[in-house]
Amino acid sequence: MIKFFILLVFIISISYADNIKIDTIFGEAKKSYKHVLIFLHKPNCGYCERMIDFTLESEKIDLKIKKDFIFVDINIADVGEVSFNNFKGSRRDFAKFLGYDFYPSTIFMNKDKKIVYSQPGYQDENKYFKILSYISSHSYEEMGIEDFK
Secondary structure (H helix, E strand, O other): OHHHHHHHHHHHHHHHHOOEEHHHHHHHHHHHOOEEEEEEEOOOOHHHHHHHHHHHOOHHHHHHHHHHEEEEEEEOOOOOEEEEOOEEEEHHHHHHHHOOOOOOEEEEEOOOOOEEEEEEOOOOHHHHHHHHHHHHOOHHHOOOHHHOO
């Protein structure tokens, strides 16, 4: 009986391990004065894979994200639940809830859980760094990205 109970607890803990609680992530973002960067992607997507392998793996991009953002990686095909405000559901349904069904997509949210900028599609290292700098500097509050240098 004890072995069964331990096995049951283990199985339950595994099922909850893949859950993403975005509200909790915002607590960390407020404390660290960082934006939340949500990266939506799916398997067997050439542009998603290219963005992961080349853009996000770039040392320059990786350092910028670690310094200025809380990174939330959401593969919409993965098992697990996402909870955010009044939403609770699958990763794919979360993307739809946000209004994104084009992959890859990057969504930036401020400490108040508001989307301040989003960028659908593949971005090379230079363009992505410009976007990251635009968001981290809060330039979106004053100007469009096309005016940002």
